[in-house]
Amino acid sequence: VTGTAADGGAPAPGGGPALVAALGRIVGGRHVLTDPDLTGSYRTDWTRRFTGDPLCVVRPADTAEVAAVVAACAAAGAPVTVQGGNTGLVAGAVPGDGDVLLSLTRLTALEPVDAVASQVTVGAGVTLANLQAHARAAGLDFGVDLAARDSATVGGLTATNAGGIRVLRHGDMRAQVVGVEAVLADGTVVAHLGGLPKDNTGYDLVGLLTGSEGTLAALTRVRVRLVPPLDHRVVALVAVEGTGPALDVLRSLRAAGLPLAAAELCYADGVDLVRSYASLKAPFDQAYPAYLLVECAGPAESEDDLLAALGEADGVADATVASDPRGREALWRYREAHTEAISAAGVPVKLDVAVPVGRLAAFTAELPAAVAGAAPGARSIVFGHVNEGNLHVNVLDAVERAEPVTDAVLRLVASYGGSISAEHGIGRAKGAWLPLCRGEAELAMMRRIKAGLDPADLFGRGVLLGSLDAAR
Amino acid sequence: VTGTAADGGAPAPGGGPALVAALGRIVGGRHVLTDPDLTGSYRTDWTRRFTGDPLCVVRPADTAEVAAVVAACAAAGAPVTVQGGNTGLVAGAVPGDGDVLLSLTRLTALEPVDAVASQVTVGAGVTLANLQAHARAAGLDFGVDLAARDSATVGGLTATNAGGIRVLRHGDMRAQVVGVEAVLADGTVVAHLGGLPKDNTGYDLVGLLTGSEGTLAALTRVRVRLVPPLDHRVVALVAVEGTGPALDVLRSLRAAGLPLAAAELCYADGVDLVRSYASLKAPFDQAYPAYLLVECAGPAESEDDLLAALGEADGVADATVASDPRGREALWRYREAHTEAISAAGVPVKLDVAVPVGRLAAFTAELPAAVAGAAPGARSIVFGHVNEGNLHVNVLDAVERAEPVTDAVLRLVASYGGSISAEHGIGRAKGAWLPLCRGEAELAMMRRIKAGLDPADLFGRGVLLGSLDAAR
Numbered sequence: 048v049t050g051t052a053a054d055g056g057a058p059a060p061g062g063g064p065a066l067v068a069a070l071g072r073i074v075g076g077r078h079v080l081t082d083p084d085l086t087g088s089y090r091t092d093w094t095r096r097f098t099g100d101p102l103c104v105v106r107p108a109d110t111a112e113v114a115a116v117v118a119a120c121a122a123a124g125a126p127v128t129v130q131g132g133n134t135g136l137v138a139g140a141v142p143g144d145g146d147v148l149l150s151l152t153r154l155t156a157l158e159p160v161d162a163v164a165s166q167v168t169v170g171a172g173v174t175l176a177n178l179q180a181h182a183r184a185a186g187l188d189f190g191v192d193l194a195a196r197d198s199a200t201v202g203g204l205t206a207t208n209a210g211g212i213r214v215l216r217h218g219d220m221r222a223q224v225v226g227v228e229a230v231l232a233d234g235t236v237v238a239h240l241g242g243l244p245k246d247n248t249g250y251d252l253v254g255l256l257t258g259s260e261g262t263l264a265a266l267t268r269v270r271v272r273l274v275p276p277l278d279h280r281v282v283a284l285v286a287v288e289g290t291g292p293a294l295d296v297l298r299s300l301r302a303a304g305l306p307l308a309a310a311e312l313c314y315a316d317g318v319d320l321v322r323s324y325a326s327l328k329a330p331f332d333q334a335y336p337a338y339l340l341v342e343c344a345g346p347a348e349s350e351d352d353l354l355a356a357l358g359e360a361d362g363v364a365d366a367t368v369a370s371d372p373r374g375r376e377a378l379w380r381y382r383e384a385h386t387e388a389i390s391a392a393g394v395p396v397k398l399d400v401a402v403p404v405g406r407l408a409a410f411t412a413e414l415p416a417a418v419a420g421a422a423p424g425a426r427s428i429v430f431g432h433v434n435e436g437n438l439h440v441n442v443l444d445a446v447e448r449a450e451p452v453t454d455a456v457l458r459l460v461a462s463y464g465g466s467i468s469a470e471h472g473i474g475r476a477k478g479a480w481l482p483l484c485r486g487e488a489e490l491a492m493m494r495r496i497k498a499g500l501d502p503a504d505l506f507g508r509g510v511l512l513g514s515l516d517a518a519r
Numbered sequence: 520v521t522g523t524a525a526d527g528g529a530p531a532p533g534g535g536p537a538l539v540a541a542l543g544r545i546v547g548g549r550h551v552l553t554d555p556d557l558t559g560s561y562r563t564d565w566t567r568r569f570t571g572d573p574l575c576v577v578r579p580a581d582t583a584e585v586a587a588v589v590a591a592c593a594a595a596g597a598p599v600t601v602q603g604g605n606t607g608l609v610a611g612a613v614p615g616d617g618d619v620l621l622s623l624t625r626l627t628a629l630e631p632v633d634a635v636a637s638q639v640t641v642g643a644g645v646t647l648a649n650l651q652a653h654a655r656a657a658g659l660d661f662g663v664d665l666a667a668r669d670s671a672t673v674g675g676l677t678a679t680n681a682g683g684i685r686v687l688r689h690g691d692m693r694a695q696v697v698g699v700e701a702v703l704a705d706g707t708v709v710a711h712l713g714g715l716p717k718d719n720t721g722y723d724l725v726g727l728l729t730g731s732e733g734t735l736a737a738l739t740r741v742r743v744r745l746v747p748p749l750d751h752r753v754v755a756l757v758a759v760e761g762t763g764p765a766l767d768v769l770r771s772l773r774a775a776g777l778p779l780a781a782a783e784l785c786y787a788d789g790v791d792l793v794r795s796y797a798s799l800k801a802p803f804d805q806a807y808p809a810y811l812l813v814e815c816a817g818p819a820e821s822e823d824d825l826l827a828a829l830g831e832a833d834g835v836a837d838a839t840v841a842s843d844p845r846g847r848e849a850l851w852r853y854r855e856a857h858t859e860a861i862s863a864a865g866v867p868v869k870l871d872v873a874v875p876v877g878r879l880a881a882f883t884a885e886l887p888a889a890v891a892g893a894a895p896g897a898r899s900i901v902f903g904h905v906n907e908g909n910l911h912v913n914v915l916d917a918v919e920r921a922e923p924v925t926d927a928v929l930r931l932v933a934s935y936g937g938s939i940s941a942e943h944g945i946g947r948a949k950g951a952w953l954p955l956c957r958g959e960a961e962l963a964m965m966r967r968i969k970a971g972l973d974p975a976d977l978f979g980r981g982v983l984l985g986s987l988d989a990a991r
Contacts, residue, residue, distance in 0.1 A: 163877035208719050219717065221726075237960040244907040245691065245873050246938035247680050247730060248945060248957055249983060250965050254693075254726040258719055304818065346776065401717050405635035435716040466718035473720060485720055488709040492972065493722050499971025500964065511721060 063102065066123045070105045070147070073115045078106040078153075089130060089148050090141070093198075096394065097138035097476065101128070101148040108153050110228060110236060110267040117265060117505075118234030120147050126508040129261040131203025132174065134195040136397055137474030139207065139260045143509050149265055151202050160185035160273065166225060166242045168270040171202025178271070187273035190217030194383055202266045208258030210470040215434040216308045216344070217274055219470075221257045226270030229256055231263075232501040240270045255496070260472050262507035263500050277308065277344035281353050281370040284378045285363055286335035291408040292362035293339040293433060299360035305352055306345035311382045312433040313338050317389075318381055320428060324388035330381060331365045339433065340382045342375075385430050385441075395428070395441040396449045398456050402465035404436040410463050414440070414456070421455035422448035437469040457483055473511045481511075535574065538595045542577045542619070545587045550578040550625075561602060561620050562613070565670075568866065569610035569948065573600070573620040580625050582700060582708060582739040589737060589977075590706030592619050598980040601733040603675025604646065606667040608869055609946025611679065611732045615981050621737055623674050632657035632745065638697060638714045640742040643674025650743070659745035662689030666855055674738045680730030682942040687906040688780045688816070689746055691942075693729045698742030701728055703735075704973040712742045727968070732944050734979035735972050749780065749816035753825050753842040756850045757835055758807035763880040764834035765811040765905060771832035772813060777824055780816035783854045784809060784905040789861075790853055792900060796860035802853060803837045811905065812854050814847075857902045857913075867900070867913040868921045870928050874937035876908040882935050886912070886928070893927035894920035909941040929955055945983045953983075 071079045080086050081103045091098040102125065107113045120127050129149045130140040142148040154170035157177070161167060165187060169178055175189075175196040182189045191204065193211030203209075205227065210219045217223070226240035239253055256264055287293045290312065297310050314337050321327065330338070343349045350370045357366050369375045389395050402410045411429065418427045425445035431438035445452045457467045461483040473481055482490065494512055497504075507513075543551045552558050553575045563570040574597065579585045592599050601621045602612040614620040626642035629649070633639060637659060641650055647661075647668040654661045663676065665683030675681075677699065682691045689695070698712035711725055728736055759765045762784065769782050786809050793799065802810070815821045822842045829838050841847045861867050874882045883901065890899045897917035903910035917924045929939045933955040945953055954962065966984055969976075979985075 161877075164875060208723075210717055210719075214717065221723065231960070231964065235960045235963070237964055238958065239961060241875075241936055241938075241956075243873050243875065243936075243938050243941070245682055245686065245904075245909050245941040246956075247682075247940050247942055248938055248953060249730075249961070250735075250968055251680075251693065251723075251726050251730055252961060252964055254723050255968075258721075258723055263722075401715050403636060403713075403715065405633075432717075437717050464713055464715075466713075466715050466720055468719050469715070469717040470719055481720060484713075484718075486710065488703070488707045489711060489721070489724060491707070492703065492709055492724055495971040496722055496727075496968060497971075499967040 066119065066125055066147070067103050069119050070103065070116055073119065074105055074107045074112050080104040089133065089150060092138060092141050093134060094136065094397070097141045099142035099146065100144045101142035101146050104148045104150055106150045106153050110230070113149070113151070113265055113267050114230045114234050114236050116149060117230045117232065121232060121234060121503065121505055124503065127265070127505055128507060129206070129265045131171065131200035131206070132195065132198040134199045135203065135207060135474060136399070136471045137468070137476040139472055139474030139507070139510050140203065141475065146508070151265065151267070152200060154202070154267060157181045160187065164242055165273045166270055167273060168226065168240055168268055169201055170268055171200060171266045173201045175199045175201065175204060182273045183276065186276065188276045189271065190223050190274045191220055194386060201269045205257050205266055205269050206259065206261050207472045210432065210437070212309050212311065212432065214432060215310055221254060223271045224253060224257050224269060225272050227253050227256050227266055228268035229264035229266045232503065232505040237264070240268065242270045260474060260507060260511050262497060262511050264506065277346065279346065279348045280308070280342060280344045280375060281350040281368060282340065282342045282375040282378045283353055283357060283366050283368045284330050284381060285339040285341065285357065286331050286365040287337050287339055287362055288364060289336050289408070290411045293337055294404065294407065295362035296339055296360050297341070297433060300341060300356050303352070303356035303359070305356055306343050306349055307341065308344035309340070309342040310432070310434045311340040311430065313382055313385060313430040316426070317385050317428045317430050320392060321381055321384045321388045324391050325380065325384050327380065330367060335364050338381065340378060382430065385428065389428050389441045389443065393443045394446045395443050396445050396452050398440040398453060399469050399471040400440060400456065400460045400465055400467060401435060401437040401469035402460060402463040406463050407433070407436045410459070410465070411438070413459060417455045417459045418442055418452060421451040425452065435469070453480065475509050475513065478511065478513055538591065538597055538619070539575050541591050542575065542588055545591065546577055546579045546584050552576040561605065561622060564610060564613050565606060566608065566869070569613045571614035571618065572616045573614035573618050576620045576622055578622045578625050582702070585621070585623070585737055585739050586702045586706050586708050588621060589702045589704065593704060593706060593975065593977055596975065599737070599977055600979060601678070601737045603643065603672035603678070604667065604670040606671045607675065607679060607946060608871070608943045609940070609948040611944055611946030611979070611982050612675065613947065618980070623737065623739070624672060626674070626739060629653045632659065636714055637745045638742055639745060640698065640712055640740055641673055642740055643672060643738045645673045647671045647673065647676060654745045655748065658748065660748045661743065662695050662746045663692055666858060673741045677729050677738055677741050678731065678733050679944045682904065682909070684781050684783065684904065686904060687782055693726060695743045696725060696729050696741060697744050699725050699728050699738055700740035701736035701738045704975065704977040709736070712740065714742045732946065732979060732983050734969060734983050736978065747818070749818065751818065751820045752780070752814060752816045752847060753822040753840060754812065754814045754847040754850045755825055755829060755838050755840045756802055756853060757811040757813065757829065758803050758837040759809050759811055759834055760836060761808050761880070762883045765809055766876065766879065767834035768811055768832050769813070769905060772828050775824070775828035775831070777828055778815050778817035778821055779813065781812070781814040782904070782906045783812040783902065785854055785857060785902040788898065789857050789900045789902050792864060793853055793856045793860045796863050797852065797856050799852065802839060807836050810853065812850060854902065857900065861900050861913045861915065865915045866918045867915050868917050868924050870912040870925060871941050871943040872912060872928065872932045872937055872939060873907060873909040873941035874932060874935040878935050879905070879908045882931070882937070883910070885931060889927045889931045890914055890924060893923040897924065907941070925952065947981050947985065950983065950985055
């Protein structure tokens with residue numbers, strides 16, 4: 048996709064067949080893939096928007112093999128793209144042409160849950176669903192959840208500081224990760240897995256690696272905090288007249304002291320698309336401009352409290368509530384099927400933005416004109432995590448105008464003091480717009496950290512800071 | 520204290536009178552102090568254990584002056600020690616001999632509270648007490664509190680990732696800090712003050728600078744999240760038979776769903792010392808081996824719930840509860856007066872350690888023998904934040920055996936998988952023991968980050984990684 052091996056200052060490309068053979072000696076020949084028929088699912092992201100042509104895919108079994116692989120690549124001057132479940136949306140795990148694609152999905156160790164500390168250490172290749180099941184088997188739960196749970200890995204979630212539908216309650220991945228083990232660009236293994244709640248003994252290396260998008264290290268193990276299971280859940284789908292009223296409702300529910308666990312916003316056009324795609328009946332007798340889905344979760348039943356709070360809240364046009372699993376799932380479906388329904392309708396331009404919550408209503412009012420100016424006739428389907436001001440903007444019928452649409456929306460976001468990537472990261476797809484929300488001093492500081500830890504630019508060449516290097 | 524200017528690789532010491540004159544032109548001559556009579560409170564820490572001999576003390580008024588000061592020092596090759604309220608305990612803000620001591624206490628701007636985001640940006644020199652008052656005037660509160668609140672500054676709290684007595688409820692400083700402005704070693708100003716709850720656009724620079732102990736940058740402004748005010752507070756002092764029973768009581772109260780806000784542990788000898796120092800009556804009819812102070816805080820009264828939970832809890836030998844301000848303060852006094860009472864009794868060897876909570880009882884059982892082995896006849900007064908396994912170990916009558924006592928206790932901590940500095944940081948005082956709990960790969964990674972951001976070792980020379988540089 049980008050990331051040619053001829054960047055100034057980087058070592059000359061090396062290796063080729065000799066490196067492939069050396070990697071085979073480390074991990075076993077059957078775990079080094081070069082045949083394009085076998086590497087397809089590694090080379091191309093799941094949206095099929097991004098693809099790369101790696102030297103090979105290498106699948107080590109444990110930390111020692113990862114370290115040996117990285118050392119061999121460093122010795123050969125071969126760039127390395129690290130990949131987990133390949134569910135990213137910004138081409139951060141899609142290989143640069145000629146890269147060694149380091150797939151960590153075989154690192155699936157599940158260590159025993161530490162019930163006293165309420166923590167567990169797992170391999171980077173463990174899927175989110177398997178981590179959740181492991182925690183639940185010990186009477187606990189994991190605080191992050193998102194739709195790609197069956198494929199997304201703990202290593203990838205950590206490397207991208209994933210968010211998802213529980214951030215309102217438990218925070219993002221950085222709030223869960225208490226320790227990591229990682230292989231640095233020189234092949235050394237760094238580990239900080241103690242998980243002490245307080246430990247002021249130097250720089251926050253764990254926090255730095257979390258969200259570094261595979262550009263500083265290959266994460267091999269992750270220690271996360273677990274949360275108490277919340278057995279009683281109740282979901283409400285609330286019809287509202289727009290973004291502002293949705294925020295009013297959320298504010299009322301928060302003031303009522305409800306145990307909120309999620310607050311998701313979607314709009315009439317998205318719900319229409321979902322209903323048509325999934326053959327769902329209308330949630331209410333009439334259509335409304337917007338819908339707020341809220342979930343409460345706690346150790347005790349809260350349906351009556353939620354109903355009472357909705358009765359008192361400003362901005363509620365109509366509402367429907369469910370506390371049984373099937374009913375809850377049916378309400379969630381209006382929101383969770385958005386991604387599939389959009390993909391079925393075409394190839395969208397996908398943007399993941401945030402603005403300060405106090406400015407969210409004004410931003411959503413300005414968004415259609417910004418999109419129309421860049422791609423007349425395009426359709427914007429918008430949904431997201433309203434508590435954090437985070438909206439996923441999906442623009443259909445604009446694939447030929449992807450760059451101007453992206454540019455228009457992200458400039459609008461920046462004018463609101465927002466983030467051009469709230470959850471998904473920068474990867475190889477968004478680097479050109481990074482200066483819109485990170486100042487030159489910040490970018491220089493990031494480049495210095497990268498240069499200090501990975502002077503040969505071995506990891507994730509072209510990811511995050513790649514286009515900036517090219518611009519120097 | 521350490522930090523000679525002749526370290527290999529650092530620029531030659533420069534400046535002297537010419538630098539002092541240049542700094543005077545930047546900040547005004549009366550804000551550059553060289554007379555030892557005027558610099559005493561800056562040169563020596565409040566415990567009087569550590570002192571240094573700076574070239575001068577410079578007191579800039581705003582970010583632009585800080586940037587100019589740092590640039591001038593960089594040009595002259597003069598090391599800079601950054602200082603806030605000078606309440607640290609590990610000599611991190613005590614100047615190296617010949618350093619420019621950069622005091623930021625004039626950066627006292629209080630920006631308006633952002634009630635929608637529940638955040639505020641303040642100058643690095645604002646004291647914790649003033650930040651708390653500013654938040655409370657806007658109907659909110661700040662989540663960190665500690666005894667040095669009238670002197671400790673927001674910049675210092677951030678640079679040291681301070682903890683304190685509310686970590687159980689709100690987390691440490693890193694959990695509050697959502698943005699910083701800082702001056703880097705080349706004099707450039709880096710700012711990330713948007714405070715967006717979600718923003719995956721590169722490395723977590725804010726988290727990296729938090730807890731970096733003045734070795735990477737001079738923090739000039741900090742944006743923090745604020746918390747809802749908790750008007751109803753109730754405090755219990757619980758008599759227990761030891762550390763294990765104290766943990767049992769805490770576990771029972773947590774399981775009862777109480778809105779815990781603090782959980783502090785102290786022991787019979789410490790309470791005796793406090794009673795004698797502050798002329799307090801005995802809290803109970805008889806003495807007990809240990810005392811657990813718990814505070815609950817919430818939007819509603821919880822005294823009855825706390826009494827009921829204490830009645831059910833295992834491990835409660837006796838308990839006294841207060842919900843009126845004077846009664847609460849009287850109970851807190853048994854714990855909070857420890858530091859003063861210890862100082863009045865002599866110059867202690869002060870250690871601030873943490874071990875995994877599940878091993879805390881075993882650790883406290885082994886501690887007396889470890890201290891006695893290093894300093895026969897010494898007295899250990901121990902207290903701390905039991906929820907995080909964090910104990911402040913104060914050894915009296917051992918000042919001539921400070922190094923062997925420190926060594927014995929910290930080696931014991933390390934053998935328990937603990938932290939040699941849970942809250943206070945490493946500073947210039949604890950660097951020799953850092954390898955006990957940070958592996959060589961971690962230390963090398965920290966040195967690479969430091970070298971990337973501050974290649975001339977301008978900031979905090981001798982702090983945190985200083986003794987490691989010397990050991991290379």
